[in-house]
Amino acid sequence: MANFLIILFIMSLIYVAKVEMVKSYFSLMAVQGIILFGLAYVELKENEIVQLIFILVETLIFKAIFVPIFLSRITKDKIHRHHSGPIKGYYSVLFSTAIIVISFLCGYMLHDELGTDADLQAKYFTAAISSILVGLFIAINNRDLVTHLISYLIIENGIFLLSLALGSSMPMFVNAAILLDIFTSVLIMGIFFNKMKDYFQNTDSSQLSQLKD
Amino acid sequence: MLLYSFFGLTAILSLTAYFVKSRNINHGITLAYVGLMGVLGYYLTQHVGKPLNIFFYCDTLGLIFYFILLLVTLVSSIHYIKFVTFRDIKPNVESLHNAGTIFFTGAIVGVLLTSHFGILWAFMEATTLGASILIYHNRTSESLEATWKYLFICSIGIALAFAGVLFLGLAGQQVRNIDFSFSTIRSVSTELNPVWLKACFLLIVTGFSVKLGLVPLFNVDIDAKDASPSQVGASLSSVLMNAGFIAIYRFYEAFSHTSILPWMNKLLMITGILSLFFSAVYILKVKNVKRMFAYSSMEHAALVLIAFSCGGIGYFAAILHLIMHSLVKASLFFQVSQMHRIYDSKLDEKIGSYLRVNPLGGIVLLLGFLSIIAMPPSGMLISELMMFQSLIANNYWWIAILVLLMVLLIIYGLAIKMLGIVFLKKSSASINIRGVTNFESVIQLVLIIIVFYIGLFRPEIIVQSINSAIQSLPS
């Protein structure tokens, strides 16, 4: 089950690389949220109920439902197609594939550093790293603010996967704080994003370059 | 318990400050908050070295930085009062700014006092949010851009840092199921798997570099200090820098008794030298005074890391340097806001013969210049001397020469611009004399004179507290 979901997640990453329409990003985010929920569910089946509810909130409510809707709300008018960066079309797909291969290599190399149930952890690990790197790659490759937000969320997903993989034993309210942080940062980014739209009619970040030396 | 109530009060006060639109009450709240910090400070002095509760404790380093925070916050809020009287600021902007100040300060207090890596991370994120509010103060396109960049890059950096924390968790989990408090990690650090510790530290340095304003994430930090009002720039380059340093320091200290110590030192050294190089390049290049000061903060952070990575007396030098840099750089940024009032420009070719226009301010700028280029009587001379001492003690000859060269270039760049501002007669300068207020300059002068005092007379209290702060590090 977990393996299947991980494969799915990685496929979604490849798909992210070739997205043309901003809308499809949002659906993709929702999909990833659901996948993450599935993974979390598989991981924490036998844990206590509070943890479960928390995960539920974090993944389904927040990642899968709130964020996509929020984003589609703030970008509803006239932003359909994002400005793709210097690396276009299938090249970017090739890149993200390469990144995924690299992260597989990483997972393989670090396999024996991992302790108990290394095999499963290695898979999570691979997915997480590839997600973070792909997120960074997208952010670097695109000049569009929405895409930047998306890439941030992808990186956050990767980190969530990492936390699953490493089964980190953070205290409850630290998790809460983390969730809150992500939440607020997305919120504030959204707000600024709106202001940005008012200021510079479209959302090409190359306009945000008056501060430089 | 008092600590929790402090954080609670922070939240309440910042909310009230946000909703109250009356100017006087607003500033009153800020000052009241500073008073509250004073109370907490007294409480902390009683509990040095003791855990305050499960997630917080107060060590000497935290205390030192706490009092610097107190001082800088006090001064900057006073300056903000002056600031709003000179600019016509909308009440809602002002109240948001005060709320942000309180929130930001509270977050930094959390960073300084926590004893838990997770919470450290959480408060770091909080500082980002608070800072972004402060940066957005001017509501110009510049500030908007700076805020966006700062927020975005910081969030990614913070995310990477969190990945680092998770690696630490992985390492801990392999030993036995442990919590993330400094003491626990330090006690078991020798058993932890060095690979994960390295991964953790690498990601932490990368993520928090944005707070210290170092390579690889320095860019947005510079922009933020440029586009925000000067007193915000002051706190960003003094207290936030300290916070970033203490964050890295916590991890370093926890791992410092393991086999990866040399590796960590090398990593910090590389980071420091890269940052020094870029700061030198840009100080030679920039035209904008605030950006120049931002780059000089970057330079000093780099020097701190270089000294710190040498170990031994370098630890002492690093912390001493941070203390003094916070005071000097804060006062310089405050002075910049006055210059901006007088000349209505941040470009150095439009600012000239400042000593003639505003003698006291000119003196402040001159002394500040002497301080940041580590000329006596500035104490930075002492800390840089110690830095070179530690470099030579480790036989890092080439690094010493490189650092010397870079520092000379930086001094050249700073001198050309700052002394030009102080003395040169610039034709393109348009002067509005009513911006001159000696009151502010006197405050800044006091800050600089503290640094001179430290440099000349070696105050015992500071020496002892630094020594006790670094005693847990390997000698």
Place this chain on the structure above:
Amino acid sequence: MVTVFNLALLISFGVFILPKKWKYPLSIILHLLLVASTTSWAIEAFTTDGVTIPLGISTWSGPVTMVIDRLSAYFILIINLICLCGILYAGGYLKPYMSKKRAVFISLHLFSFLWLHGAILLVTTMRDGIAFLLAWELMSLFSFILVIFEGQKESTLKTGINYLLQMHLGFALIMIGFLIANNQTGHLSFDGVASYFSMQKNILLFLIFFAGFGIKAGFIPLHSWLPRAHPAAPSHVSGVMSGVMIKMGIYGIFRVVSLLQDSLMAIGIIVLVIGIVSGLMGVIMAIMQHDLKKLLAYHSIENIGIIGMGLGIGILGKAVNDEALMIMGLAGALLHNLNHALFKSLLFFTAGNVYYATHTVNMDSLGGLIKNMRYTSIAFLVGALAISGIPPFNGFISEFLIYSGILHHLPLADFSMSLVGIGTLLGLVLIGGLCIYCFTKAFGMSFLGTRRSEITQQVDEVPKGMLIPAVLLIGLILSIGLRAPFFGGLMVDILEQLPGINPSNLIREEISHSLTMTSNIHILLLLITAGLVLIRLWAQARVKVTTGPTWGCGYSAGDFRHQYTPTSYADSLRQIVDPLIDYQRNYKSFGETEIFPPPKTFHTESKDLIEEKTILSWVNLLTRYLPRAGVAQSGLINHYLIYPMLFLLILGLLTFLNVI
């Protein structure tokens, strides 16, 4: 006395508060306080063998104590004398600025002048590393502020910054030297250096110190700040800087040399060669200048070179343990410090008078001042004769000591040493001849003949107050010339106290004998001259003495344009030293079809080839190409994410491959 010293430095802050007209008197009083306290200590140190005075404050290296041995005391006396003359002179020189400049500039200037005095005093008396370094850097700092007194001019400010940077470099070198010693011995002080020398090879550490102190002293090729800073500074500052401040470099080198243990031969040769080169290049460059103060600045380099030669042969004397060579060399070097301080400050003050009266120091437009400024020109003439090492003045005495040291050694020298000796001798002779060449030019062109440009304003003698220091200095210059044995003995007493030097009575006899003869001859010379003057008066009283126009060799319409100019005077030398200087002529030659040519201009300048080759080329390279590396701050946010990614990947890879 300690309280007096501290109080003087403390009250100095009052300069900022006082109203404008009280600032100068206050600073004079404070200078006097400093002079009184330190002079008393110095004299005590001469009578006893050394005093230590705790100042009652403590810095990062513990309590600050002044340790005054005879060497320090000697320098203290020089410092006090020159600084006092400087501040006395400043009173007149600053008068025009008092009204022009804002109060803060005046007070900053006076404050810095006082603290420069104090800092130099501290430099000579601190033995502990950190205190010494602090004092050293304070000295550089305040001299820098004094240099940029005219800081509103861009050229002046640039010069000042250049100066500041070079001083900082020197400071860094000295600091590293101390730290190396500290690293080995655990003492960050001159004692630490001494014990390092007894443990390790000396030459490396010595060279580091020599470079550090040499920048301050202005040895070629570390000299490039000097000919820029001195002309830029006001004259009393140039006088003090060139008179005492650059001597601090010599002082430091003396200290370090006195601690040396091994590889003396190599060190001696190095110092000697650098000294000879500095002396020759200094005076050659001086001859090429048009700017009077720049000419004097280059002469400072030349005199530092002479001191270096004395020092070098002194070290060599220690190496081949020939006492005469060692003592006479070192004594000559020491005495030349005093001499140079005297006549160089005298010359700078008189040059300042010229600037005060004519508002220019460009020799091409000067001339004939001797008629308007009689006393100034007499003072300058004395200074010129003294600096050219011409009897009966003081410059000759110190050079004579160095000469006679070499002459004592030559008969028993081996091959290499005899070559070294002859080389040094040759160097000194050439320097002497070039000095005569240079100062006949300097004096003749700026004071004799007639004015070389249309007289714009009436030139008058400066106020009497500005001549007082000159009188004082001339008195001392003559007294050294006529009382040489006393001063020679004094030098030997000073050297006696340094470790590893104990002069025998034989050498004392020798020195005092030859110096006594010299002084007697000087007196005789003066007497004969006076007698001849009387005879001449008597003779001319009995015949007809008239005045007429200068014999123009048949051409009667000559005017000031027909005079020799500084450039043409220097030209015959320029032709043989051409490869050593970067000489440039800027003019437009006559076109073939120009029947009625318009007025043309002709301008020559000689740049400092050594400076250009050693320093400027590198600095320009760095400052021009480094900013081009600034591509990181592109302003595009997606670039900003490349750096962390690269950072993570590269460092992760390096870690994985165990490179770091």
Place this chain on the structure above:
Amino acid sequence: MLSLTLIFIASIYFPGIIVKVKALTSGRKGPGILQPWYDIFRLFKKGSVYSTSSSFVFQIGAVVYFSSVLVAALFIPFEENDALFSFTGDFILFAYLLGLGRFLIILSALDVSSGFEGMGANREAFYSLLIEPAFFIMFSALAMFTGYSSFHDIFANLHYDNYFSIMIAIIAGYVLANITLVETSRLPVDDPLTHLELTMVHEVMVLDHSGFDLALIKTATNLKFVLFSTLSANCLIPQALALWERVAIFLVLQIAFAAGIGWFESFRARNKMAMNAQYILSVSAVAMVLIFVIIIIKNRI
């Protein structure tokens, strides 16, 4: 005192002989031996004209020039301890005293603001700068050779025992003779009889001097001439002989020297100005040869 008297005696007939010889070689009868001194005495009695642009420096220039040469004369020894002053390195003071005179004469030339005299002053300074090394090298070489470094001791200990030292004597004599020619500005460096100011060195400097001052200068020049010739004579006269023999040889040598100069000058043209620097430097080079000869003799190599 003997040396002084000899110097004065020599200086009386020295210039006359040169003039006489030149006249005879050019087929003229020529003036009497003492004619130059008659001129000088006449000048002493004459009044003088001063340039309007001159100052007190011009007035004292000649006096200092003369007195410096006079004092320098007191250093010259002839026999056992008869030099008034003799101490280690006295030849340095000797040279620097002449330097003092030169300094002042140059200044007084510059004082009259005449282009010609400025040119002369410049040349004087330049040539003396170039010739001084020769003098110093030569005497320090002799110091190396004899082991003493004062005129008197040097000459007292010049023993020409082997042929090498004869070589020394020859070279030293040659160098000193050349130094004399340059210092007193005779041919081939300077032609005192030329009538074109542009080619003069020493004469053009004193164009504006007249009466007493001019007389002083001429006297000083003659004196200087004899000083140097005495030095070269001291190099050549063996110390072993009896006093009267040496005095005789001295006088003969002086006459021969003067005659030689006259002869030389009447058959040799002046150098091109550009050639002078090279010519003078070559003298110093020859002096350097002396050093190496001595290093070889003393086998220090």
